[in-house]
Amino acid sequence: KNEVEQSPQNLTAQEGEFITINCSYSVGISALHWLQQHPGGGIVSLFMLSSGKKKHGRLIATINIQEKHSSLHITASHPRDSAVYICAPTGNQFYFGTGTSLTVIP
Protein backbone atom coordinates (compact mmCIF):
# COMPACT_ATOMS: atom_id res chain seq x y z
CA LYS A 1 0.00 0.00 0.00
CA ASN A 2 1.20 3.49 -0.68
CA GLU A 3 -0.90 6.15 0.96
CA VAL A 4 1.39 9.05 0.08
CA GLU A 5 2.93 9.85 -3.30
CA GLN A 6 5.49 12.59 -3.78
CA SER A 7 6.82 13.95 -7.05
CA PRO A 8 9.40 14.34 -8.27
CA GLN A 9 11.62 11.92 -6.37
CA ASN A 10 14.75 13.83 -7.34
CA LEU A 11 15.11 17.41 -8.47
CA THR A 12 18.10 19.48 -9.54
CA ALA A 13 17.69 23.21 -9.98
CA GLN A 14 19.83 26.25 -10.70
CA GLU A 15 20.11 28.83 -7.98
CA GLY A 16 17.25 31.30 -8.25
CA GLU A 17 14.77 28.92 -9.86
CA PHE A 18 11.20 28.47 -8.62
CA ILE A 19 10.66 24.94 -7.32
CA THR A 20 7.50 22.94 -6.77
CA ILE A 21 7.20 19.62 -4.97
CA ASN A 22 3.88 17.80 -5.05
CA CYS A 23 2.22 15.43 -2.62
CA SER A 24 -0.90 13.34 -3.15
CA TYR A 25 -2.41 11.14 -0.48
CA SER A 26 -5.28 8.70 -0.21
CA VAL A 27 -6.00 8.76 3.52
CA GLY A 28 -8.35 11.03 5.41
CA ILE A 29 -6.40 13.63 7.30
CA SER A 30 -6.80 16.56 9.64
CA ALA A 31 -3.53 18.27 8.74
CA LEU A 32 -0.36 17.86 6.73
CA HIS A 33 3.29 18.50 7.57
CA TRP A 34 6.10 19.39 5.25
CA LEU A 35 9.41 18.25 6.70
CA GLN A 36 13.00 19.04 5.72
CA GLN A 37 16.01 16.80 6.23
CA HIS A 38 19.53 17.97 5.43
CA PRO A 39 22.16 15.30 4.62
CA GLY A 40 23.17 13.48 7.76
CA GLY A 41 20.87 15.65 9.81
CA GLY A 42 17.68 15.39 11.75
CA ILE A 43 14.25 16.30 10.45
CA VAL A 44 12.59 19.64 11.06
CA SER A 45 9.00 20.58 10.46
CA LEU A 46 8.63 23.45 7.99
CA PHE A 47 4.86 23.71 7.99
CA MET A 48 1.77 22.16 9.48
CA LEU A 49 -1.36 23.16 7.61
CA SER A 50 -4.94 22.02 7.41
CA SER A 51 -6.32 24.33 4.72
CA GLY A 52 -5.35 26.99 2.22
CA LYS A 53 -1.82 28.34 2.17
CA LYS A 54 1.03 29.14 4.55
CA LYS A 55 4.17 31.15 3.84
CA HIS A 56 7.50 31.30 5.68
CA GLY A 57 10.06 33.45 3.93
CA ARG A 58 10.73 31.91 0.52
CA LEU A 59 8.71 28.78 1.27
CA ILE A 60 5.02 28.46 0.48
CA ALA A 61 2.83 25.44 1.21
CA THR A 62 -0.67 24.88 -0.11
CA ILE A 63 -3.21 22.19 0.52
CA ASN A 64 -6.50 21.14 -1.05
CA ILE A 65 -8.17 18.76 1.38
CA GLN A 66 -10.97 17.83 -1.05
CA GLU A 67 -8.51 16.89 -3.79
CA LYS A 68 -6.08 15.30 -1.29
CA HIS A 69 -3.15 17.23 -2.65
CA SER A 70 -0.50 19.55 -1.27
CA SER A 71 2.38 21.44 -2.82
CA LEU A 72 5.55 22.97 -1.44
CA HIS A 73 7.00 25.88 -3.40
CA ILE A 74 10.42 27.44 -2.98
CA THR A 75 10.93 30.84 -4.56
CA ALA A 76 14.42 32.09 -5.51
CA SER A 77 16.02 28.77 -4.59
CA HIS A 78 19.43 28.75 -2.91
CA PRO A 79 22.07 26.02 -2.45
CA ARG A 80 21.24 25.90 1.27
CA ASP A 81 17.76 24.67 0.27
CA SER A 82 19.40 21.41 -0.86
CA ALA A 83 17.77 18.76 1.29
CA VAL A 84 15.16 16.02 1.28
CA TYR A 85 11.60 17.29 1.62
CA ILE A 86 9.04 14.94 3.09
CA CYS A 87 5.28 15.22 2.97
CA ALA A 88 3.51 13.88 6.08
CA PRO A 89 -0.29 13.79 6.08
CA THR A 90 -1.70 13.45 9.58
CA GLY A 91 -4.89 11.87 10.77
CA ASN A 92 -5.00 9.36 13.57
CA GLN A 93 -1.34 8.73 12.80
CA PHE A 94 1.42 10.25 10.73
CA TYR A 95 1.89 9.00 7.17
CA PHE A 96 5.08 9.78 5.28
CA GLY A 97 6.07 10.12 1.67
CA THR A 98 9.46 8.76 0.65
CA GLY A 99 10.74 12.26 0.09
CA THR A 100 11.97 14.51 -2.70
CA SER A 101 15.71 15.02 -2.87
CA LEU A 102 16.45 18.59 -3.97
CA THR A 103 19.85 19.81 -5.12
CA VAL A 104 20.27 23.50 -5.90
CA ILE A 105 23.37 24.28 -7.93
CA PRO A 106 25.08 27.68 -7.56
Place this chain on the structure above:
Amino acid sequence: DVKVTQSSRYLVKRTGEKVFLECVQDMDHENMFWYRQDPGLGLRLIYFSYDVKMKEKGDIPEGYSVSREKKERFSLILESASTNQTSMYLCASSTPGLAGGRNTGELFFGEGSRLTVL
Protein backbone atom coordinates in the same frame (compact mmCIF):
# COMPACT_ATOMS: atom_id res chain seq x y z
CA ASP B 1 12.18 25.73 21.63
CA VAL B 2 11.13 22.11 21.79
CA LYS B 3 14.07 19.81 22.00
CA VAL B 4 14.13 16.09 21.32
CA THR B 5 17.47 14.59 22.26
CA GLN B 6 18.70 11.18 21.22
CA SER B 7 21.50 9.73 23.29
CA SER B 8 23.80 8.51 20.53
CA ARG B 9 24.34 9.83 17.00
CA TYR B 10 26.36 6.84 15.84
CA LEU B 11 26.56 3.31 17.21
CA VAL B 12 28.30 0.17 16.00
CA LYS B 13 27.17 -3.10 17.53
CA ARG B 14 27.69 -6.78 16.88
CA THR B 15 25.02 -9.29 15.96
CA GLY B 16 23.27 -10.57 19.07
CA GLU B 17 24.09 -7.59 21.26
CA LYS B 18 21.38 -5.80 23.20
CA VAL B 19 21.03 -2.19 22.09
CA PHE B 20 19.38 0.71 23.92
CA LEU B 21 18.44 3.90 22.12
CA GLU B 22 17.35 6.68 24.44
CA CYS B 23 15.17 9.67 23.61
CA VAL B 24 14.27 12.60 25.84
CA GLN B 25 11.96 15.51 25.10
CA ASP B 26 11.68 18.64 27.18
CA MET B 27 8.22 19.97 26.31
CA ASP B 28 5.96 17.68 28.31
CA HIS B 29 4.57 16.03 25.17
CA GLU B 30 2.38 13.00 25.71
CA ASN B 31 2.96 11.52 22.25
CA MET B 32 6.31 9.95 21.43
CA PHE B 33 7.38 7.84 18.47
CA TRP B 34 10.23 5.69 17.22
CA TYR B 35 10.83 5.43 13.48
CA ARG B 36 13.46 3.87 11.32
CA GLN B 37 14.48 5.44 8.04
CA ASP B 38 15.91 3.45 5.16
CA PRO B 39 16.72 4.56 1.60
CA GLY B 40 13.72 4.22 -0.69
CA LEU B 41 11.42 3.20 2.16
CA GLY B 42 11.04 6.48 3.97
CA LEU B 43 10.05 6.65 7.61
CA ARG B 44 8.44 3.57 9.13
CA LEU B 45 6.83 3.53 12.55
CA ILE B 46 8.23 0.99 15.01
CA TYR B 47 6.40 1.86 18.23
CA PHE B 48 4.59 4.79 19.72
CA SER B 49 3.38 5.86 23.12
CA TYR B 50 0.58 8.23 24.14
CA ASP B 51 1.33 8.27 27.83
CA VAL B 52 3.61 6.94 30.52
CA LYS B 53 3.74 3.14 30.58
CA MET B 54 1.59 2.99 27.46
CA LYS B 55 2.97 1.61 24.21
CA GLU B 56 1.49 0.53 20.94
CA LYS B 57 3.00 -1.33 18.03
CA GLY B 58 3.57 0.50 14.81
CA ASP B 59 4.06 -0.98 11.37
CA ILE B 60 7.35 -2.84 11.99
CA PRO B 61 7.64 -3.78 15.70
CA GLU B 62 9.27 -7.17 15.20
CA GLY B 63 12.67 -7.38 16.87
CA TYR B 64 12.07 -4.23 18.94
CA SER B 65 10.61 -3.30 22.29
CA VAL B 66 10.11 0.04 24.04
CA SER B 67 9.92 1.49 27.49
CA ARG B 68 8.20 4.65 28.73
CA GLU B 69 8.67 4.88 32.48
CA LYS B 70 8.71 8.68 32.54
CA LYS B 71 6.80 11.12 30.36
CA GLU B 72 9.91 12.73 28.95
CA ARG B 73 11.79 9.55 28.08
CA PHE B 74 11.04 6.91 25.46
CA SER B 75 13.55 4.13 24.94
CA LEU B 76 13.90 1.73 22.05
CA ILE B 77 15.42 -1.67 22.77
CA LEU B 78 16.83 -4.18 20.35
CA GLU B 79 16.96 -7.38 22.41
CA SER B 80 19.31 -9.16 20.01
CA ALA B 81 20.58 -6.94 17.23
CA SER B 82 20.68 -8.30 13.70
CA THR B 83 22.28 -6.96 10.54
CA ASN B 84 18.89 -6.09 9.03
CA GLN B 85 18.41 -3.61 11.86
CA THR B 86 21.22 -1.45 10.52
CA SER B 87 19.41 1.81 9.93
CA MET B 88 18.83 5.41 10.96
CA TYR B 89 16.54 5.56 14.00
CA LEU B 90 14.54 8.71 14.64
CA CYS B 91 12.65 9.61 17.76
CA ALA B 92 9.84 12.16 17.64
CA SER B 93 7.35 13.77 19.95
CA SER B 94 4.18 15.64 19.14
CA THR B 95 1.64 17.99 20.59
CA PRO B 96 -1.99 16.89 20.81
CA GLY B 97 -3.71 16.88 17.44
CA LEU B 98 -6.21 19.30 16.08
CA ALA B 99 -9.06 16.96 16.95
CA GLY B 100 -7.65 16.31 20.40
CA GLY B 101 -7.26 12.92 21.95
CA ARG B 102 -4.82 10.66 20.24
CA ASN B 103 -4.65 12.54 16.96
CA THR B 104 -1.20 13.77 16.23
CA GLY B 105 -0.34 17.45 16.09
CA GLU B 106 2.87 19.35 15.56
CA LEU B 107 5.81 17.00 15.18
CA PHE B 108 9.37 17.36 16.49
CA PHE B 109 12.25 15.05 15.66
CA GLY B 110 15.55 14.23 17.28
CA GLU B 111 18.80 14.30 15.31
CA GLY B 112 18.70 10.57 14.70
CA SER B 113 20.85 7.62 15.74
CA ARG B 114 22.67 5.79 12.98
CA LEU B 115 23.07 2.17 14.03
CA THR B 116 25.35 -0.27 12.27
CA VAL B 117 25.10 -3.94 13.23
CA LEU B 118 28.07 -6.04 12.15
